[in-house]
Amino acid sequence: MANWVRISSRSIGNHIRKRMNQGFIGSAVDINKSSGSSSALHGGRTVCDRNRRYLNSLPWNRATLFWFQRFKSTVAEKQQDSFLSSDTDDDQLSLDFPGGKVSYTSDMNFISESSQTRVPCYRVLDDDGELIKDTDFQQVSKEAAVKMYSKMVNLQIMDTIFYEAQRQGRISFYLTSAGEEAINIASAAALTEQDIILPQYREPGVLLWRGFTLQEFADQCFGNKADYGKGRQMPIHYGSKKHNFFTISSPIATQLPQAAGIAYSLKMDNKKACVVSYIGDGGTSEGDFHAGLNFAAVMEAPVIFFCRNNGWAISTNVWEQFRSDGIVVKGRAYGIRSIRVDGNDALAVYTAVSAAREMAVNEQRPILIEALTYRVGHHSTSDDSTKYRQSDEIVYWKNARNPVNRFRNWVQSNGWWSDQQETQLRSSVRKQLLEAIQVAEKTEKPPLSEMFTDVYDYPPPNLEEQEKHLRETISRHPADYPSDIPV
Amino acid sequence: MFIVKFVFLHFVCLLQREREMALRNIMGKRVRIGLMGRRLLSTATCDVESGNSKSINLYSAINQALHVALETDPRAFVFGEDVSFGGVFRCTTGLADRFGKARVFNTPLCEQGIVGFGIGLAAMGNRAIAEIQFADYIYPAFDQIVNEAAKFRYRSGNQFNCGGLTIRAPYGAVGHGGHYHSQSPEAFFCHVPGIKVVIPRSPRQAKGLLLSCIRDPNPVVFFEPKWLYRLAVEEVPEHDYMLPLSEAEVIRQGSDITLVGWGAQLSIMEQACIEAEKDGISCELVDLKTLIPWDKETVEASVRKTGRVLISHEAPVTGGFGGEISASIVESCFLRLEAPVARVCGLDTPFPLVFEPFYMPTKNKILDAIKATVNY
Numbered sequence: 001m002a003n004w005v006r007i008s009s010r011s012i013g014n015h016i017r018k019r020m021n022q023g024f025i026g027s028a029v030d031i032n033k034s035s036g037s038s039s040a041l042h043g044g045r046t047v048c049d050r051n052r053r054y055l056n057s058l059p060w061n062r063a064t065l066f067w068f069q070r071f072k073s074t075v076a077e078k079q080q081d082s083f084l085s086s087d088t089d090d091d092q093l094s095l096d097f098p099g100g101k102v103s104y105t106s107d108m109n110f111i112s113e114s115s116q117t118r119v120p121c122y123r124v125l126d127d128d129g130e131l132i133k134d135t136d137f138q139q140v141s142k143e144a145a146v147k148m149y150s151k152m153v154n155l156q157i158m159d160t161i162f163y164e165a166q167r168q169g170r171i172s173f174y175l176t177s178a179g180e181e182a183i184n185i186a187s188a189a190a191l192t193e194q195d196i197i198l199p200q201y202r203e204p205g206v207l208l209w210r211g212f213t214l215q216e217f218a219d220q221c222f223g224n225k226a227d228y229g230k231g232r233q234m235p236i237h238y239g240s241k242k243h244n245f246f247t248i249s250s251p252i253a254t255q256l257p258q259a260a261g262i263a264y265s266l267k268m269d270n271k272k273a274c275v276v277s278y279i280g281d282g283g284t285s286e287g288d289f290h291a292g293l294n295f296a297a298v299m300e301a302p303v304i305f306f307c308r309n310n311g312w313a314i315s316t317n318v319w320e321q322f323r324s325d326g327i328v329v330k331g332r333a334y335g336i337r338s339i340r341v342d343g344n345d346a347l348a349v350y351t352a353v354s355a356a357r358e359m360a361v362n363e364q365r366p367i368l369i370e371a372l373t374y375r376v377g378h379h380s381t382s383d384d385s386t387k388y389r390q391s392d393e394i395v396y397w398k399n400a401r402n403p404v405n406r407f408r409n410w411v412q413s414n415g416w417w418s419d420q421q422e423t424q425l426r427s428s429v430r431k432q433l434l435e436a437i438q439v440a441e442k443t444e445k446p447p448l449s450e451m452f453t454d455v456y457d458y459p460p461p462n463l464e465e466q467e468k469h470l471r472e473t474i475s476r477h478p479a480d481y482p483s484d485i486p487v
Numbered sequence: 488m489f490i491v492k493f494v495f496l497h498f499v500c501l502l503q504r505e506r507e508m509a510l511r512n513i514m515g516k517r518v519r520i521g522l523m524g525r526r527l528l529s530t531a532t533c534d535v536e537s538g539n540s541k542s543i544n545l546y547s548a549i550n551q552a553l554h555v556a557l558e559t560d561p562r563a564f565v566f567g568e569d570v571s572f573g574g575v576f577r578c579t580t581g582l583a584d585r586f587g588k589a590r591v592f593n594t595p596l597c598e599q600g601i602v603g604f605g606i607g608l609a610a611m612g613n614r615a616i617a618e619i620q621f622a623d624y625i626y627p628a629f630d631q632i633v634n635e636a637a638k639f640r641y642r643s644g645n646q647f648n649c650g651g652l653t654i655r656a657p658y659g660a661v662g663h664g665g666h667y668h669s670q671s672p673e674a675f676f677c678h679v680p681g682i683k684v685v686i687p688r689s690p691r692q693a694k695g696l697l698l699s700c701i702r703d704p705n706p707v708v709f710f711e712p713k714w715l716y717r718l719a720v721e722e723v724p725e726h727d728y729m730l731p732l733s734e735a736e737v738i739r740q741g742s743d744i745t746l747v748g749w750g751a752q753l754s755i756m757e758q759a760c761i762e763a764e765k766d767g768i769s770c771e772l773v774d775l776k777t778l779i780p781w782d783k784e785t786v787e788a789s790v791r792k793t794g795r796v797l798i799s800h801e802a803p804v805t806g807g808f809g810g811e812i813s814a815s816i817v818e819s820c821f822l823r824l825e826a827p828v829a830r831v832c833g834l835d836t837p838f839p840l841v842f843e844p845f846y847m848p849t850k851n852k853i854l855d856a857i858k859a860t861v862n863y
Contacts, residue, residue, distance in 0.1 A: 230644040239643045246610070247643035251634045257600045258635070261607020261615070268562075268589065268613075287627070291600030298595055299604075454641045455680050457650060457704040460733065460780035 123342035129409025179376030182403035190353035218440035256292025263301035282313025331368035343371030548690035567618030622658035637681030650704035657713035695730030712751035741771030826863035
């Protein structure tokens with residue numbers, strides 16, 4: 001009995017609503033509009049609430065309309081409201097749970113593991129470096145463009161020469177950023193000096209952009225006394241306080257939760273600056289990725305998480321790393337706004353980072369950027385990537401999809417660069433690098449005492465004792481120890 | 488079964504009573520700052536004895552220290568799981584109300600995030616006071632502590648540091664904690680150059696030491712004996728004071744044997760000392776307080792006086808910090824030693840529930856070892 005009553009009251013309600021929709025009340029209400037849009041995140045207020053308000057404004061009240069049902073039905077008033085306030089679509093019915101209102105449905109549907117199409121990738125230049133028609137991008141001046149391009153060339157040559165230096169046995173280790181020059185330079189160019197960088201290890205271009213000299217790079221690689229790190233870490237573990245570039249550490253992704261803490265500090269100090277933390281595709285599998293993004297979201301910290309998805313984590317390709325549509329889709333899982341960009345397109349990277357920075361600073365929120373690219377070089381000098389991937393794949397990306405050439409084409413097409421300048425720049429940078437290496441090689445190593453300082457703010461007694469004992473040992477067996485370290 | 492249960496409960500009660508009595512003895516003592524010469528590391532100490540004192544328990548003393556820390560440094564923050572409402576052990580009561588949600592806040596349930604976030608905060612010159620809910624859950628943060636916090640200053644050539652980081656965690660047996668609410672993980676951290684590990688024995692010690700840890704320019708792991716949170720009551724000065732790090736304290740003078748320990752175990756050791764006294768054995772009891780860098784000088788001086796040493800800790804004996812103290816003492820005091828170094832520690836098992844009374848280094852185990860060492 002009650003069921004029959006319910007059905008008929010629902011159809012009465014529908015009838016009334018249809019009349020309303022036809023302009024009976026005078027205002028348009030789009031009842032059929034799905035609440036599956038992002039506005040549903042705010043508790044599904046939109047469609048349901050508007051409907052309820054209109055219904056309440058009707059000359060009759062709900063109680064009289066359904067008086068005959070009240071005597072017989074055990075349906076709660078709340079549920080009755082929902083008959084009126086929604087259309088036949090069950091999705092409009094909502095439940096209160098910790099975390100907010102959520103609509104419920106009687107259809108059991110699993111959310112698909114992937115959407116029909118992959119998240120599209122934002123790009124501005126085509127593969128030949130020509131502007132895509134009607135594209136939306138942040139214009140760069142001639143000066144900025146030339147600086148960006150020069151630094152990309154700088155990075156390319158620096159990588160080549162340091163790599164060779166390692167092969168010659170002059171430095172112990174190196175890793176290149178080949179193929180990721182646009183990511184390195186364009187992302188840095190979109191930031192200010194006050195923005196704090198927490199790198200992974202394949203972003204020396206950011207330091208290059210900020211003015212770290214070739215000599216300073218060489219000094220760190222040689223671990224000499226001019227190295228700011230005092231010779232304590234392997235090559236490429238740069239750090240520079242004056243450039244707001246935190247010292248690189250080998251463990252993957254540890255910088256991500258630290259980025260959230262640093263950003264929180266900036267927020268507390270009301271600084272108009274953000275943190276940019278870089279990570280590779282492999283690093284997103286680490287627990288610290290989850291920790292970092294979740295903390296940044298909850299603390300509403302101004303961090304840009306920049307993921308360089310270059311397809312490889314040493315020999316592990318992305319298919320063996322995750323089964324999601326890359327990294328961009330993970331942002332939503334944390335409530336973080338995200339974008340996927342063509343990492344080999346300097347202008348796209350520049351535009352995306354500029355926009356991200358503005359959002360991060362003005363809205364005090366984290367942003368996730370996934371830059372698609374390709375790791376042209378081996379993982380490091382300890383790796384031979386031809387062992388796990390095809391040589392022609394590498395060659396293809398190196399030549400046909402080269403970010404440096406692509407940007408050069410755009411810069412040259414604007415009349416801002418010439419072949420002559422190219423030749424001059426390349427030979428000048430090469431010369432400077434070779435000189436820097438020579439100087440770095442000849443520079444003394446840090447003294448032995450620097451082994452014991454900075455473990456704590458002051459050396460504790462056990463370290464003083466160990467240093468004393470070590471010095472005695474050295475005087476007895478000098479041949480055991482490298483002669484280039486002043487004792 | 489009922490009889491077994493009754494007997495077990497009886498033992499638990501005995502154990503508890505033993506600990507309570509032990510505590511009453513140790514709390515009455517006046518605090519004496521170690522006088523063993525110049526210390527390079529310690530933060531300045533304040534006169535502990537001056538001003539008003541109030542009788543409070545350990546969690547209140549910790550709470551006071553945190554209030555003082557946040558009051559005296561506007562760039563100090565307290566964060567961790569559930570700290571906002573006061574914390575599961577009430578150590579953070581009143582902080583959020585007084586200092587606001589921007590400085591005292593809950594974090595998501597993620598220890599690696601808590602410590603990583605804390606490192607970042609500290610790297611910007613803030614005092615980041617992170618709470619790990621139980622020391623048993625500190626391991627996800629181990630990478631951040633060992634590979635990041637401990638090496639932050641060194642690897643950067645002193646361009647950066649996270650000295651403002653203090654990680655607090657309740658540790659130790661509580662009578663019913665089992666595997667995951669009773670652990671003493673201090674030994675893992677004592678093997679990490681670049682951090683400090685500090686463990687207070689009482690409310691008055693806790694307040695002063697915690698303030699020193701917070702203000703020390705190095706990252707510190709501060710283990711709080713949860714057993715003592717309510718049980719230990721002591722006169723604690725109401726003002727802001729600090730106790731020096733890396734200074735051990737002789738809390739009971741003696742001449743026949745040196746006992747070395749830290750945290751809650753000291754109260755058990757004190758009981759053993761008192762009973763040994765009845766048998767004419769004069770015991771010297773040393774509270775290490777800071778485990779790394781530890782005060783070898785004070786311990787060595789004591790061993791040179793007594794010629795015998797016994798170390799006791801709740802953590803399993805194998806690989807425990809007692810081994811480090813033992814090896815170091817043997818190196819420096821070998822000819823003075825009259826007997827092998829004794830260790831009375833937890834057994835090499837995961838911390839058991841019903842077997843806790845058997846696992847623990849009890850007063851009688853210590854007493855037996857004292858006698859064996861003295862009669863060697």
